[in-house]
Amino acid sequence: MNIVEQVQKKLKQEIREAVLKASLAAEEQIPEVILEVPKEKAHGDYSTNMAMQLARIAKKPPRKVAEELIEHFDKSKASIEKIEIAGPGFINFHLDNSYLTQLIPTILESMEEYGRTAVGNNQKVQVEFVSANPTGDLHLGHARGAAVGDSLCNILDKAGYNVSREYYINDAGNQINNLALSVEARYFQALGLEKEMPEDGYQGADVIGIGDRLAEEFGDKYVNVPEQERFDFFREYGLKYEMEKLKQDLENFRVPFDVWYSETSLYNNGKIDEAMQVLKDNGHIFEEGGATWFRSTTFGDDKDRVMIKQDGSYTYLTPDIAYHKDKIDRGFEKLINIWGADHHGYIPRMKAAIQALGYARETLEVEIIQLVHLYKDGEKMKMSKRTGKAITMRDLIDEVGLDATRYFFAMRSADTHLDFDLDLAVSQSNENPVYYAQYAHARISSILRQGAEQGIIYDLNANVSILGSEKEIDLLKKLGEFPLAVAEAAEKRMPHRITNYIFDLASVFHSFYNAEKVLDLENKDKTVARMALIKSVQITLRNALALIGVSAPEKM
């Protein structure tokens, strides 16, 4: 707990104490103390609406309640400088903010650990994301899911959760057969032979590439082998090729995974049968029309779902249920799935399955990633995966750059539609919000470099108590918020809270930079203290950027 959290806690305690001493409410009647930072600086450092909340219980007008509360408030505690009643009954606290300078040694000592909290309680959380079919290139929606998922994992980790990142490989079922047939067609075509693409074949350029590669490597070797052998070979080859490319693309996008989980493995190790058996034992399975059904309506789904089709094969749902059972069997207490908007209708049946297996519905959380629309020259770009005309994640990174892409995806809440302005993201100018934060970091680095050249040394023991100007206090306040911002982003599963924080911190720094000079040879003590301050800003900025996978350059 840093000094800011300690002061807030103290303040809340004192407010409760005052309520009791003033006999405004009995102990069990007191609502949770809400402290907020007023938008208006004139309204003090913190304010509480306690008096308004108590008005009914105390049967007195809010301002009267506030007066009595203040009367019994012990001002000697919690650095209080002044207390005022304002508006309809707010109580505004003005603090002696000199305590904030204690943040500096805390941050300098914590370094890359600053921001870490234990709110997650080491809970075992698994985040499954991207999980795109290995049948083509990752597109924009996947890129957004990857960026949001990775950022969320970083944030959860920082907030004290025990996180595992997982990718579910859909390497079974029709779409892979389709891939095999598409590869086959492209292979024949690469050799100049006639071969039609399957009806729902993958038209992407990457499959053409696989065909070319096969033709080059093996010549016409596979033209005249038995069909089944050829099919099996192309299936394996295509899958391996697509997966390698996928892994490489994600790695380039700074998105690592701990586990790559194969759907096929569920078929081979009996886990599907196992899951089916549990559902059967729990009485949620029935036969009808030659198919085997899961009675998901018991748990609020719109209709029951087929698990084994008339032809004896599984639907997509069946291995997926086994997969989720396996996740829980592996000891995860919370499963977070990050899905594209098109899978949105799938949530109720998956949650139903979790319940039918005998677990709490809330074990599974699904975060939906809404669609991305690309705009260029003010116009929406059309794309279609079927015809292979989609812009791929790789195209996007090549054109926009890694940092800008990550930042753009992280900065919008994931469940709203995103209009991605290519021209804006590409622009290397002040129009681009990505550079704003990086620029602040580079500026700080530059000042610290020059300070060092002039032999100015600061350390944990720098006398920071001499800091206290308005801009310095603004900076310190913002620095103190970081652990809270991370904790809140984690608990609400909202990575974009972090970009908001980054922007705010950078903004306060730029403002400070323009108002006050750091390096001042006439006043060495102040220079040392300010260098320690901006070093703290640099550390915090870098930590925050790391959470969303954006680099913190020393120079720009």
Added chain:
RNA sequence: GUCUCAGUAGCUCAGCUGGAUAGAGCGACAGCCUCCUAAGCUGUAGGUCGUGAGUUCGAAUCUCGCCUGGGACACCA
């Protein structure tokens, strides 16, 4: 038709557990480099928070209806 997400400044979006005069960026306008990076700073203009009701001391925020837009509603994955 059912479900779901959204609608906030000209554009793109924030807005916390319901709080005070609804905020940023871009764009427009006016200023700031003899000074650590002007990719920056300071200020001005710009709003019926889609709409109608309800809940209450108080609603952009919660509830319901309606309008508009996106998406999902397979024995596909």
